Amino acid sequence: MTEPVVSMKNINYSYENKSVLENINFEVPHGSFMGLVGPNGGGKTTLIKLILGLLKPDQGSIHIFNEPIKKLKDQNKIGFVSQKANTFNKGFPATVFEVVSSGLTSKIGYLKFLKRTDKAKILEAINQVGMLEYAHENIGNLSGGQQQRIFIARALVSDPELIILDEPTVGVDYENVKRFYELLNHLHEVHHKTLLLVTHDTGTMTEYATDIVCLNKTLHFHGNPEEYTSLTEKDLSQFYGHPVNIVTHNH
Secondary structure (H helix, E strand, O other): OOOOOEEEEEEEEEEOOEEEEEEEEEEEOOOOEEEEEOOOOOOHHHHHHHHOOOOOOOEEEEEEOOEEHHHOOOHHHEEEEOOHHHOOOOOOOOEHHHHHHHHHHHHHOOOOOOOHHHHHHHHHHHHHOOOHHHOOOEHHHOOHHHHHHHHHHHHHOOOOOEEEEEOOOOOOOHHHHHHHHHHHHHHHHOOOOEEEEEOOOHHHHHHHOOEEEEEEOEEEEEEOHHHHHOOOHHHHHHHHOOOOOOOOOOO
16 A cells, blocks of 8 residues: 555644644545645645644654655655745746746756756656746746746656645636646646645635545544535534535536
8 A cells, every 4th residue: 555645643733822733633645636625824834834844843743755754855755836826026037947947956956057858857847737838938928827837847847746736826817727727637647746735716626636624723624525515514614613605616
């Protein structure tokens, strides 16, 4: 049986004496497409920072690729995509190729010349997200949806096994959100990437995810999309801590 990509056991975390996460126990199975949902302030970003090693838990253990997180040697096994499309400086003077190449910095170092093999990796990553024709375009000229594809390419260029995405579709219009999820599904099914996606878009996410986790300080739900969509408004309101209306997307 394949070991989980992420394993968290008995995790507690507090910030300035305020409890943020309590008794978190869950795993991200190898090859899964996991959606992480929950209310604002429920601890989703904190959980991601713990997985990335940016924070240390007060209690509990975290294993990444079956190693204690502090012993993880190859950080390139994890790619990270944030909400950059919503905050990116459109005047930033860099091409798509240059932005994606920055994803290799940890491997080749700063101020190093790119080898032919490095350039091939960069173009392949751009091609994987369907943006090869824009390789030498200034990234500021692209739409928010296109920029997010480029940031995924930046995460892909080091060939990670796990890609974590923190609400990457914020500020992206509906049509581009659909294309974005189709891209993630392609990376999952064709390129066999394990994905952990933080999102509020539960309607679209349930079409593609293999696993769903609902977090609000503690884990309230961990199951498959069918089980999640069968939850009642009363169930979800209890998880979220406030009334929740279920909205159905008609495609």
